[in-house]
Amino acid sequence: MGVEIAVTGLTKTFGSQTIWRDVTLTIPAGEISVMLGPSGTGKSVFLKTLVGLLKPDAGSIVVGGQDVPRLREHDLYEIRKLFGVLFQDGALFGSMNLFDNVAFPLREHTKKAESDVRRIVMEKMDLVGLTGAERKLPGEISGGMRKRAGLARALVLDPEILLIDEPDSGLDPVRTSYINQLFIDLNAQIDATFLIVTHDINTARTVPDNIGLLYHRHLAMFGPREMLLSSEEPVVRQFLNAQTVGPIGMSEEKDADELAAESGQELPPLPPIPLQLSPSNGLRRRAQREPGEWCRTHAVTPPPGSFASADHAIPYAAGLAPAGALASRSGEVG
Template identity: 55%
Template sequence: MADDKKVDKDEPLEAVDRVKVVQEAAPGDDEEYRWHTGLNRPTGVPDAIEFIDVHKAFGRNKILRGLNLGLPEGKISMILGPSGTGKSVCIKHMVGLLYPDEGDVVVHGESVPNLRDEELFEMRKKFGVLFQDGALFGSMNLLDNVAFPLRQHTDKPEEEIMDIVNLRLAEVGLTTAGDKMPNELSGGMRKRAGFARALVLDPDIVLFDEPDSGLDPVRTALLCELIQEIHKENGGAYTVITHDIMSARRVAEYIAVLWRGRIVEAGPAEELFNSDNDFVRQFLSGDAQGPLGME
């Protein structure tokens, strides 16, 4: 894809001030907003992932407009924002499925756009990903779906693979479902199966793309509880992409609010839920009155 060019390795990246930066809204934005970044590491711990002045467009459609964001190590972070603001595009940049037109994306100190193909392949092993509907292989039963990454990326014997798979299935409450096919599972079970598969390689970073999509409120609450429990046990950096405010209130330790390709505000969850920013207040309260309208 023409837009997905890699950054020139000999071209120095522009330095980014690690103190909290304030940016004016991009030319053409209707409202005058100041955009905060999370690069000051307000949690007091290093960042697992950093976006540094990232721009991304598809033709004339500008998706990311100078995105600056740090997602802290060891925390459950949530990127919140209305539909169509670039949340899923952020995930694709983290794992190198898309490259920025300008700027940099850094994972554990490594510039993703500057990685060679073999380095990118190894870097992706740091990630586990839970897709919106679990993204299970329809021709495989649950055991084989969860075992797939281990068979592809390790030389472990089959007995050890099955031990790991059964452990992960037990963690997500699917001990007796291993022989079932994906079409025999409910939506919530598919999500949990996808979560088990995301964990089998013991990833440092787990990404969740709209994990509550298609779930009723009770199953959403149960999935949020499961995410908290497994994060407490395993640690790592969890990043959840969502627009569901109740999910954020349940599990988020760190929140970044994305709108029009930039961060409106980012910081510890308790600070964001008490924000005096008009956009953040409107989005988190679901109020019809405010700067966020029908677009």
């Protein structure tokens, strides 16, 4: 079972530069959350602050009942054992083969016998589809395989929280789809709390249970996937639908002249909300919601064509699904 991360009033500056201020959100235990934002908005800084590598100027990060920024070094060392981290490039040791890379945290932080180390490493490598590649060096494998090896290493200590920094960087769309499915399958198996930082809109629209957006030195919004994908909030709408009309410009925010020139322009319609990815075995994850559940509960009309399967879309009448309409499609999870 994953662990909840409760963030309150978090502020981080570097000198006179404010990265973000007064960030407050709760990352639910055992769910997959995604953090988005234009380049330079401090998404990676946010991950480093959660795990205690950087100290905030103000605010709290409560993990397992402990406030991370206020822990002494020894206690911080212990709380970090709850975390597994997948870095952008995998961060593998180039002189070690994949087996030794994955084994490194076990040899560094535990006193397990080498037979136990081998069993655990092979189990995690099998989990990410790398059985048979354990003797290869990082320079001998593809970028996608390096990502999976980094993920196996992040999993060897059985973390309750996984922080994943831009897993799609350097990957083509097909490999990105494979690793997205892997995150869904892993969450179904280990029930850990996932926080994924990404720029990939398809990942944000199809993978997470929750989405957050950092923009202009603050948290613009955080909540269930359907809430953000149906949102009319300008910056959320623009970013999640990759539109040019809105407050985000080439240098993060547009100037007054650009915004004035756009005033009165008709916004393109919101695209349909896709079905969320399901585990490969067809079973429901614990955190998974019925497609359209949030929209139905909050009386929000989703964009036309939302929650479409291969054959048809889930019907909505006057913005709400008829009673039992979603339940009757229980075999199709969202």
